[in-house]
Amino acid sequence: MAESAALTRQEQKERTRAALLDAALELSQESGFAQISLRQVAKRAGVVPAAFYRHFASMDELGLALVERSFATLRRMIRDAQRDPDVFAHIIDAAAEVLVETVKVNKAHFAFVARERVGGSQAVREAINHELDLFVSELAVVLARLPNIENWSSDDVQMVARLFVRNMVANAEEVVEMPDGRPDLEAKIKEGARRQMRLIVLGFEKWRS
């Protein structure tokens, strides 16, 4: 059975674990994580159901691991975007662009987060909302340095950050629901996101308390 190279015990275990995570993510795209079964996941991963327990104590635990993995890619998206000088120059156009593109590439992860944020088990829901709260706070720090905002109360900044993240999530949901190979729809979503953000930013100047 030695295909490529001899695998150490640890490598093999990690590989199976990853196969289980991939299988679960894949299956949950079709019907939602909450409705897939341990047996389906094991089967798709090419493993007997009992072997599942060598890696996770329950489907809930696997779900939490998936949350972590999904938010890791989300954070990477933000980090990469901040490094790009074009993004800072035309922040709104870039944000819409980056959002749609990244969601398209990591569709499975975003679909998982969007769905399970409200539809999942209690534990998974709480984990996702906690991560999103962290995300709002991170964005608030960035926003607080913008010209029109620098002397707002921190409550107000937090509010605006929530407004943005909320819309980001909603736009991500739209991209996820979007059928493949429809560049027209994609452009429409991008344009919609851009205009919504511009409208919100326009309100910045006149805001008081």
Added chain:
Amino acid sequence: MAESAALTRQEQKERTRAALLDAALELSQESGFAQISLRQVAKRAGVVPAAFYRHFASMDELGLALVERSFATLRRMIRDAQRDPDVFAHIIDAAAEVLVETVKVNKAHFAFVARERVGGSQAVREAINHELDLFVSELAVVLARLPNIENWSSDDVQMVARLFVRNMVANAEEVVEMPDGRPDLEAKIKEGARRQMRLIVLGFEKWRS
């Protein structure tokens, strides 16, 4: 003829149907509509599983009936609010107030819509998103008559309506997730919704194209 007990055949049937709908709504509050079973619903409704089929061909069909029922209460909320002269006078404060109060009273229906909008079966999801699109269009008609908006393009008006409905849905989700008997949290959500709407409205004046 008999005033108290005797029920006509039709009345009795409708009563069982309603019991099934109520049972499903109740159970879906605890764990989500997609994870409850036909047998659980029948049991809670006080009926044998096979009897279910006298009223619905499948759980999916029952789900669609629930979507209809839930949006009926949502529409009633808007209709009632428009009749109230106070609402037109202080439109934003009133909207936040009405939203939170109505969601609190009809928690089950809003929870159902919020969850199944993204987490439900394909058919249920599509039905809900269709209803929400109708709702956006209705709101767009109302918004188009506002002073700063009256000569916007219809695309722009639709965009703003989407922004509002999106936030309404998100705020409704928050109220639904809110534990009972926490007037402080409730006030916070209300205040957050109010400020978000004010910020968006501020952008109206300066909007072009």
Added chain:
DNA sequence: TAGTTGAGTGAACGGGTGTTCACGGCGTGT
């Protein structure tokens, strides 16, 4: 090299699932 460890196996269990079917009983139209 011999012994230990632990990832993966295959079978078995008890229980919940959707769906079907013949049947009983009661409101109903004749």
Added chain:
DNA sequence: ACACGCCGTGAACACCCGTTCACTCAACTA
């Protein structure tokens, strides 16, 4: 007063589910 129609019944079916157990056998360790 009678026969019909239809809602609800209870049993049966064939599945799929999560979980357990003793097991194998290859990678590791001493």
